[in-house]
Amino acid sequence: MKNNFDDVFHDQDFDPTQMEKLAVWKNQTLIEEAYFDKFQTCVQQRIRMNIEIQSITIPSSQKSSLGRRKRIINSTILGLAALFVLMFFVFRPSSSEKTFTASHAPQATLQAKKNTSKKETIPQKAPAKSHHPIDTNEQKIEKLKTENDNWEIAMQDISDEELEDMIWELDWEENF
Amino acid sequence: MKHVPNPFSNENALSKEQQFREVIAQYQKPIYYFVRRMLNNHEDAHDVSQNTFVIAWEKWDQFRGESKRSTWLHTIAYREALKCIERKSKNVSSQNLPEMASEDFPFDGDEILIALEAAMQSLPEKQKAVFILRYFEEKTYEEIAAITDTSVGALKANYHHAAEKIKTIFKKRNT
Numbered sequence: 001m002k003n004n005f006d007d008v009f010h011d012q013d014f015d016p017t018q019m020e021k022l023a024v025w026k027n028q029t030l031i032e033e034a035y036f037d038k039f040q041t042c043v044q045q046r047i048r049m050n051i052e053i054q055s056i057t058i059p060s061s062q063k064s065s066l067g068r069r070k071r072i073i074n075s076t077i078l079g080l081a082a083l084f085v086l087m088f089f090v091f092r093p094s095s096s097e098k099t100f101t102a103s104h105a106p107q108a109t110l111q112a113k114k115n116t117s118k119k120e121t122i123p124q125k126a127p128a129k130s131h132h133p134i135d136t137n138e139q140k141i142e143k144l145k146t147e148n149d150n151w152e153i154a155m156q157d158i159s160d161e162e163l164e165d166m167i168w169e170l171d172w173e174e175n176f
Numbered sequence: 177m178k179h180v181p182n183p184f185s186n187e188n189a190l191s192k193e194q195q196f197r198e199v200i201a202q203y204q205k206p207i208y209y210f211v212r213r214m215l216n217n218h219e220d221a222h223d224v225s226q227n228t229f230v231i232a233w234e235k236w237d238q239f240r241g242e243s244k245r246s247t248w249l250h251t252i253a254y255r256e257a258l259k260c261i262e263r264k265s266k267n268v269s270s271q272n273l274p275e276m277a278s279e280d281f282p283f284d285g286d287e288i289l290i291a292l293e294a295a296m297q298s299l300p301e302k303q304k305a306v307f308i309l310r311y312f313e314e315k316t317y318e319e320i321a322a323i324t325d326t327s328v329g330a331l332k333a334n335y336h337h338a339a340e341k342i343k344t345i346f347k348k349r350n351t
Contacts, residue, residue, distance in 0.1 A: 018346070025292050026312060030212050039204045040197065043229045050230065 140167045196236065200229055203246060206313060207253050213308045214257040216297050224260050228253040243322055250315075250323045254305055261301060288346070295345040299338050306331050307338040 141163070158166070207228055212221035231252050239248055296304060305324055309315045317328045324331060 021288055021292075022346075024286075025289050028289075030209060031218065036204055036208075039208070039226075040200045043200055043226055043233075046226055046230050047233055 137164065137167065140170070143170075192236065196233060199232070199245060199249070203249050204229075206246065207249055210250060210308055210313060211253050211257050213296070213312060214254075214301075214305060215260060216293075220260050220264075224256045225253065227256055231256070244319070247315075247319050247322050250309070250313075250319075251325075254323050257305075258301060291345055292342060295342045296338075299341065302326070303334045303338040306334045307342070310335055311339075 204225070208221060208225040211224045211228070212218065215221050215224065228249060232249060235252075239245070296307065299307065302324060306320055306326075309320045309323060310317075315323070317332060320326075320331055321328045326334070
């Protein structure tokens with residue numbers, strides 16, 4: 001015991017009282033001896049319990065039925081996948097059909113297709129005030145001249161914006 | 177699923193069962209005391225030491241005899257104790273740890289012994305393990321190196337720090 005103290009603490013300064021304390025500390029009884037009488041039994045119980053838990057988790061009778069169910073599900077999924085692939089190859093348009101459509105389709109059909117695609121790509125215009133976008137303002141002013149003899153007098157105090165409004169009103173009356 | 181043989185059924189080799197029983201009888205105390213000093217708590221020590229033997233049975237065939245049986249068992253116990261400490265540190269906030277460290281002292285009113293125990297419990301886990309194995313279990317440095325998976329040089333340094341700390345507390349209290 002003495003050697004172990006020296007080895008541990010590398011010190012010769014301990015007096016007998018200190019050595020006694022260290023000895024008590026080292027040889028202290030942490031638990032009653034009776035505890036160890038049942039220690040082995042407890043270990044055995046734990047091992048048995050582990051085995052039981054493992055056998056309860058998946059009973060062998062269920063294992064076979066689970067495996068069978070799994071196999072059925074797997075084969076069903078595989079069958080459906082195969083059917084899908086088969087249908088894809090049967091119903092997809094062949095490459096010769098595609099060539100025929102491109103080279104021999106009637107012009108009208110092709111034109112219609114073009115128009116459709118154009119319509120899709122051109123963004124919609126904002127609603128215009130005039131229903132005759134082809135007519136420019138100058139043309140419309142000319143029109144007003146013919147309709148109104150006193151045009152020059154009437155036009156003297158009218159701004160461009162007011163003129164455009166007038167044209168719009170004329171257009172409105174014409175169309176509605 | 178891993179198959180765990182039942183060590184107490186008749187179909188298993190009797191010699192293996194006998195060996196296991198003998199190992200439990202021989203090492204139950206050192207393993208329990210080592211774990212108890214590491215964890216400073218009977219409930220945890222009971223759980224971890226029991227678990228050590230359950231693992232020992234499950235891995236019985238993996239023991240190649242390259243080290244002593246006691247070294248092998250202490251290695252399992254050391255790892256299980258560290259796992260237990262880790263689990264507890266996750267569950268308990270660090271503020272409660274000092275209280276827990278002093279909850280299960282085996283001394284009644286002897287201040288110096290309580291102080292020594294407290295000093296040991298305040299050591300880092302590895303230093304504590306090295307100190308317990310060297311001082312209480314009287315293991316050689318080579319055995320401790322195998323148990324803690326540390327080089328002999330490193331664990332000597334660990335041990336020196338632990339011993340110095342405890343010695344200082346011991347001397348302060350005694351003067």
